[in-house]
Amino acid sequence: MFQQMQYFIAIVKNHSFTQAAVECNISQSAISQQMKELESYLGVKLLERKGRSFEVTEAGQYFYTHSQDILADVEQLVHNTVKIVKNDEVELNVGYLRSFGTTEFLQTVSQFTQTYPKVKIHITSGNHEELYKLLRTGQIDLNFSDQRRALSNEYQNEFLTASEFMVAVSRSLPVETEKIDVEDLADLSCILISDSDNPTTDETYYRDILGVKSNFIFAKNYDEAQMLVASNQGYLIINARMQKQMNPDIVKMIKLVKGNRKLEQKYYAYWKANNSGFYIETFADLLKMSFV
Numbered sequence: 001m002f003q004q005m006q007y008f009i010a011i012v013k014n015h016s017f018t019q020a021a022v023e024c025n026i027s028q029s030a031i032s033q034q035m036k037e038l039e040s041y042l043g044v045k046l047l048e049r050k051g052r053s054f055e056v057t058e059a060g061q062y063f064y065t066h067s068q069d070i071l072a073d074v075e076q077l078v079h080n081t082v083k084i085v086k087n088d089e090v091e092l093n094v095g096y097l098r099s100f101g102t103t104e105f106l107q108t109v110s111q112f113t114q115t116y117p118k119v120k121i122h123i124t125s126g127n128h129e130e131l132y133k134l135l136r137t138g139q140i141d142l143n144f145s146d147q148r149r150a151l152s153n154e155y156q157n158e159f160l161t162a163s164e165f166m167v168a169v170s171r172s173l174p175v176e177t178e179k180i181d182v183e184d185l186a187d188l189s190c191i192l193i194s195d196s197d198n199p200t201t202d203e204t205y206y207r208d209i210l211g212v213k214s215n216f217i218f219a220k221n222y223d224e225a226q227m228l229v230a231s232n233q234g235y236l237i238i239n240a241r242m243q244k245q246m247n248p249d250i251v252k253m254i255k256l257v258k259g260n261r262k263l264e265q266k267y268y269a270y271w272k273a274n275n276s277g278f279y280i281e282t283f284a285d286l287l288k289m290s291f292v
Contacts, residue, residue, distance in 0.1 A: 076277070091121075092141055094140060119279055124140055128145050128201070156271050158269040165240075170232040190214040191229065226250060269284040269288070
């Protein structure tokens with residue numbers, strides 16, 4: 001059927017049996033016969049003949065669209081299958097979110113490398129936007145990062161873990177210790193850790209998703225941010241995983257909420273749907289298992 005699908009795509013694309021036959025290096029009578037056999041197998045009309053011309057039926061349009069996707073997947077499958085057994089060195093480019101921590105990621109890299117020593121792994125760290133750009137432009141194959149956009153079917157989105165948001169405040173600040181609403185922090189500056197020349201994307205995320213109404217001040221790293229918190233110049237939002245980077249004698253950690261809703265961040269492994277392959281999927285599976 002794959003061959004018949006290719007013929008059908010060529011006919012619709014060229015809107016001509018003659019041109020499709022030339023493109024597919026087959027006679028016009030043979031390609032016409034193949035279409036009759038395809039329609040007979042499916043039990044539906046794909047093309048409505050009108051003299052020497054034709055129109056694509058609704059079923060035909062559906063079959064045309066999805067046949068292209070299927071053939072692309074088959075081509076990728078063949079490519080990846082052949083690549084597994086080749087002796088040529090295989091490269092895998094992966095990126096991870098710098099602010100998340102490296103424990104699970106490094107565990108995955110180590111396990112993957114031991115299992116597939118011939119695969120050369122290139123590792124890149126960055127913030128969310130840097131990694132998203134690298135993935136979108138094909139410079140990395142897989143991205144381990146937080147979710148800041150609606151999930152797209154252009155990518156494979158493998159959920160890994162979620163972590164509650166916490167806020168680090170000065171121990172001198174008279175606030176509840178169980179939880180604090182982001183609205184109650186509006187009069188205090190929000191500290192953003194950013195080594196980027198363009199931190200506005202982080203500001204947008206904090207405003208639109210977390211509901212931060214504070215002014216922003218910036219720190220280059222956690223030590224600098226902690227100093228600002230300790231001197232009561234602002235508060236720092238982090239996820240629960242990163243509490244260990246904070247000194248409990250200096251700062252107070254409190255759960256961050258928005259109204260009656262707790263705030264949490266979800267983390268995924270992302271890769272392009274049209275770039276899925278054995279090594280990418282295997283790395284993603286190992287990464288997922290490291291969070292179980």
